[in-house]
Amino acid sequence: xxxxxxxxxxxxxxxxxxxxxxxxxxxxxxxxxxxxxxxxxxxxxxxxxxxxxxxxxxxxxxxxxxxxxxxxxxxxxxxxxxxxxxxxxxxxxxxxxxxxxxxxxxxxxxxxxxxxxxxxxxxxxxxxxxxxxxxxxxxxxxxxxxxxxxxxxxxxxxxxxxxxxxxxxxxxxxxxxxxxxxxxxxxxxx
Numbered sequence: 491x492x493x494x495x496x497x498x499x500x501x502x503x504x505x506x507x508x509x510x511x512x513x514x515x516x517x518x519x520x521x522x523x524x525x526x527x528x529x530x531x532x533x534x535x536x537x538x539x540x541x542x543x544x545x546x547x548x549x550x551x552x553x554x555x556x557x558x559x560x561x562x563x564x565x566x567x568x569x570x571x572x573x574x575x576x577x578x579x580x581x582x583x584x585x586x587x588x589x590x591x592x593x594x595x596x597x598x599x600x601x602x603x604x605x606x607x608x609x610x611x612x613x614x615x616x617x618x619x620x621x622x623x624x625x626x627x628x629x630x631x632x633x634x635x636x637x638x639x640x641x642x643x644x645x646x647x648x649x650x651x652x653x654x655x656x657x658x659x660x661x662x663x664x665x666x667x668x669x670x671x672x673x674x675x676x677x678x679x680x
Contacts (some may be wrong), residue, residue, distance in 0.1 A: 503535035507543040519554035544576030549586035556592035558611035598634035602641025632669035
């Protein structure tokens with residue numbers, strides 16, 4: 491596929507995110523998520539459309555776009571600041587655990603990119619940790635916190651994260667204890 495054809499294809503997918511057909515929006519979001527895994531750079535010209543897609547009613551469109559944004563944020567987090575509000579709303583989606591998880595992953599990755607961003611996201615990630623503790627998606631949320639702990643986070647974010655998982659690191663069981671201990675170990679290497 492030539493670069494020009496690929497760009498047109500990405501543009502068409504981005505335009506479809508605002509279309510009237512739910513199924514086509516979901517398929518476009520899925521294709522965008524796949525493209526993000528291949529090369530997130532090809533999506534930055536359409537970041538606005540992708541971020542706007544977080545306001546669609548169907549869960550699949552939102553989780554696929556959050557997955558794409560999670561890939562993109564590792565390259566240029568400043569370009570994706572506008573995604574924060576949509577991700578925060580998705581983090582507390584009452585109907586879809588996969589949307590909540592995708593939002594958590596995006597926000598943790600976003601927060602890992604700078605001390606200021608870690609301070610910005612920690613309050614809502616902390617609330618989510620308390621809300622979803624022990625839920626099926628909590629294991630993957632803890633994995634995201636391991637990545638956050640290893641990122642470029644502020645001393646304050648590191649300390650409140652350590653405080654949040656300390657009890658589970660000492661008293662938890664199974665994966666909760668294991669990941670909580672891993673988070674503390676990663677923070678100790680700062």
